[in-house]
Amino acid sequence: MARVRQRARGAMAPVACVQAVQAAATLPYKQGMQRERELMDTLFQSAQARAMQYCFFSQRAAGKWSMPSGASWENSKPRPVHRAAVVGLGTMGRGIAVSLVRAGIPVVAVEMDAKQLEVARQAVTAILKRGVQKAGQEPPLELLRFSVDLRDVREADLIIEAVFEDMGLKERVFKELSSVCQPDALLCTNTSGLDVDRLAAATRRPELVVGMHFFAPAHVMKLLEVIYGPRSSPAAVATAMQLGKRLGKVSVAVGNCPGFVGNRMLKPYMEQAGFLLEEGATPEQVDRALEEFGFPMGAFRMSDLAGLDVGWRGRKGLGLTGPGVTAGELPLKRRGRRYSPLADLLCEQGRFGQKTGRGWYLYDGPGGRAAKPDPWVLRFLEEYRSRHGLQARPVSQQEALERCLYSLINEGFRILEDGIAAGPQDIDAIYVFGYGWPAHRGGPMFHAAAVGLSVILERLEHYHRAHLDIPQLQPSPLLRRLVASGSPPLQKWREVIRSVRSQL
Numbered sequence: 001m002a003r004v005r006q007r008a009r010g011a012m013a014p015v016a017c018v019q020a021v022q023a024a025a026t027l028p029y030k031q032g033m034q035r036e037r038e039l040m041d042t043l044f045q046s047a048q049a050r051a052m053q054y055c056f057f058s059q060r061a062a063g064k065w066s067m068p069s070g071a072s073w074e075n076s077k078p079r080p081v082h083r084a085a086v087v088g089l090g091t092m093g094r095g096i097a098v099s100l101v102r103a104g105i106p107v108v109a110v111e112m113d114a115k116q117l118e119v120a121r122q123a124v125t126a127i128l129k130r131g132v133q134k135a136g137q138e139p140p141l142e143l144l145r146f147s148v149d150l151r152d153v154r155e156a157d158l159i160i161e162a163v164f165e166d167m168g169l170k171e172r173v174f175k176e177l178s179s180v181c182q183p184d185a186l187l188c189t190n191t192s193g194l195d196v197d198r199l200a201a202a203t204r205r206p207e208l209v210v211g212m213h214f215f216a217p218a219h220v221m222k223l224l225e226v227i228y229g230p231r232s233s234p235a236a237v238a239t240a241m242q243l244g245k246r247l248g249k250v251s252v253a254v255g256n257c258p259g260f261v262g263n264r265m266l267k268p269y270m271e272q273a274g275f276l277l278e279e280g281a282t283p284e285q286v287d288r289a290l291e292e293f294g295f296p297m298g299a300f301r302m303s304d305l306a307g308l309d310v311g312w313r314g315r316k317g318l319g320l321t322g323p324g325v326t327a328g329e330l331p332l333k334r335r336g337r338r339y340s341p342l343a344d345l346l347c348e349q350g351r352f353g354q355k356t357g358r359g360w361y362l363y364d365g366p367g368g369r370a371a372k373p374d375p376w377v378l379r380f381l382e383e384y385r386s387r388h389g390l391q392a393r394p395v396s397q398q399e400a401l402e403r404c405l406y407s408l409i410n411e412g413f414r415i416l417e418d419g420i421a422a423g424p425q426d427i428d429a430i431y432v433f434g435y436g437w438p439a440h441r442g443g444p445m446f447h448a449a450a451v452g453l454s455v456i457l458e459r460l461e462h463y464h465r466a467h468l469d470i471p472q473l474q475p476s477p478l479l480r481r482l483v484a485s486g487s488p489p490l491q492k493w494r495e496v497i498r499s500v501r502s503q504l
């Protein structure tokens, strides 16, 4: 109900307040729902057919115009999943375990020590019991077994790893899984953006490794991004897609690159949000602009929900932050580009978001959900600006919205050109079902077409001229070519994508 209200709120946002650009792209509520159904239909094709199609694309991309040897309709069938395991029961692992048992699949849930296990057991049980209050069914607790011993996953047909976002740790876990699991068990990672191929290489069965990327809260959000590594077999992809369907999710197969589709586009969006704080905005102002557009949560509330530490670990892994990184760098730059260390500084203060009770906002305590503006954050931002000689200026709602959304959309065009997503529909489904992109606005690529590609191009050029050190604001070559081709409708973009470089 709250979601329906939220959608309605977005649909009715006053034009004067959220600018004409948005109003032009607002679908009536009914049409929004129709668009949501269309996206679901596209994605609910048979998992096997999808996997075969992706397999064919990947071969074509490699210059081989046939199916790989040994690939056939028969051996690309999804495998049945009778028993599953989840390794790592933090924010994500808990919700993933809940989704699995709710679908009737017995689960072994593994944590690293008894203390973490007990916290996780209580959290998972609480979610299941809440579900009972809502739906009136018995919690399927008998399907769950908790353990601190990784060897207990040995009977599972499919294992989903959800430990910290740390490549070294994940490689160790995959290596160990590969030696304790059945030889034909599927090994899946819930990583937010790490290289699935590198994890596959840590195992003795790279063809059985895929990404299964869930979205927070994992038992609620409808999306499953299935990441097809270069060595994943069609059967492995089909199994993951099919399992997503069984869990009631919309499964979208995507290629392997940093951040895949969803988080690769989220990165420039979050970066713009951070830069806007440096320039004078507050987290509430940026979030208000995005929530009035129709998102259930603005960038900062969403980041507090996911956990700021996840991105921090990722940036440390990339060498963008951490001890000694700033030596030799210009202030507020990393590798020659503008970089905002604000999120890193919050993490250094132990402010990880909802899980620690403090992040961009203040919560009632660890695990709290009601976000309150935090005077500490406002003081911190003022001190930060004065330390770096940044003059705060008023940031309009239009600027906040355009810089966040258009940089995200711009990356969507790059993703299409790189062949990481099969088409704009897939990107739209990822955003509508995974990040709460308002359905009545059809998804980011649909929205771009509705606003007008030439408008998006002009606004990106405008912001890029003002911020030459932010390459993500530079319009992508595909966007330029689409505009030069007369802005064809979404269904015809494929004709303008020059090279077949599908990674799928």
Ligand SMILES: CCCCCCCCCCCCCC(=O)CC(=O)SCCNC(=O)CCNC(=O)[C@H](O)C(C)(C)COP(=O)(O)OP(=O)(O)OC[C@H]1O[C@@H](n2cnc3c(N)ncnc32)[C@H](O)[C@@H]1OP(=O)(O)O
Binding pocket: 001, 002, 003, 127, 130, 131, 191, 192, 193, 214, 215, 216, 217, 219, 220, 221, 258, 259, 263, 264, 266, 267, 296, 297, 302, 305, 306, 310, 311, 314, 354, 369, 434, 435, 436
């Ligand atoms: C070079 C490239 C590298 C790229 C790397 C970039 C990495 C960036 C790092 C990012 C971190 C990783 C993130 C990631 O991988 C992908 C993500 O998951 S991003 C997060 C996506 N999620 C969202 O955007 C959520 C948006 N919000 C919503 O959709 C709604 O607000 C929500 C569903 C949360 C609540 O909806 P509402 O209708 O208001 O709530 P209800 O009251 O009906 O509750 C429904 C259900 O949800 C639970 N819930 C509600 N609020 C919260 C909350 N704040 N936190 C957790 N859970 C919440 C509530 O309890 C209900 O669940 P039950 O179990 O049924 O009670």
Ligand SMILES: NC(=O)C1=CN([C@@H]2O[C@H](COP(=O)(O)OP(=O)(O)OC[C@H]3O[C@@H](n4cnc5c(N)ncnc54)[C@H](O)[C@@H]3O)[C@@H](O)[C@H]2O)C=CC1
Binding pocket: 087, 088, 089, 090, 091, 092, 093, 110, 111, 112, 116, 161, 162, 163, 164, 165, 166, 169, 173, 190, 191, 192, 193, 213, 214, 215, 216, 305, 306, 307, 310
């Ligand atoms: N938080 C989010 O919104 C999302 C996170 N992810 C990804 O999911 C993974 C987990 O993220 P979160 O749940 O947020 O992290 P988290 O920090 O909340 O939980 C990680 C859990 O893994 C456990 N763990 C660590 N090492 C372990 C080991 N060797 N064996 C068993 N358990 C171990 C930790 O004790 C902790 O409970 C990461 O790869 C992250 O990038 C993916 C989608 C969304």
